[in-house]
Amino acid sequence: MAEKDRPGDDVPGDDEVFADAVDGDVPDDDALVTSGAGGTAVAERTKDESPKAKRSGRGPLGRVGGFFREVTSELRKVIWPTRKELLTYTGVVIVFVVIMTALVAGLDYGFGKAILWALG
Secondary structure: OOOOOOOOOOOOOHHHHHHHHOOOOOOHHHHHOOOOOOOOOOOOOOOHHHHHHOOOOOOHEEEEEHHHHHHHHHHHHHOOEEEEEEEEHHHHHHHHHHHHHHHHHHHHHHHHHHHHHHHO
């Protein structure tokens, strides 16, 4: 179960707002905005906003720098586990790997003995 308002949350108390929305609160029909044609709204592109115009000023080094800026930005959004959570998750993974290794080794040993007994 997820903890509420962990360190690193951008907005404290947002868990309660989300819980209210999940409980089945449906907005009034007047609050819904619909169009006659339906579909997704798409912003119109002007001649100045073509994709090639955005990329023309960036060379290979600018793109590499942009990549690392985006990576740093995404890593700041990550909610890192606490030390206790990290140790718990690591323990679970190690136990799972040991059990699966023992299971595969046992099946390998059993099938090997069965084949040697059958073909002898």
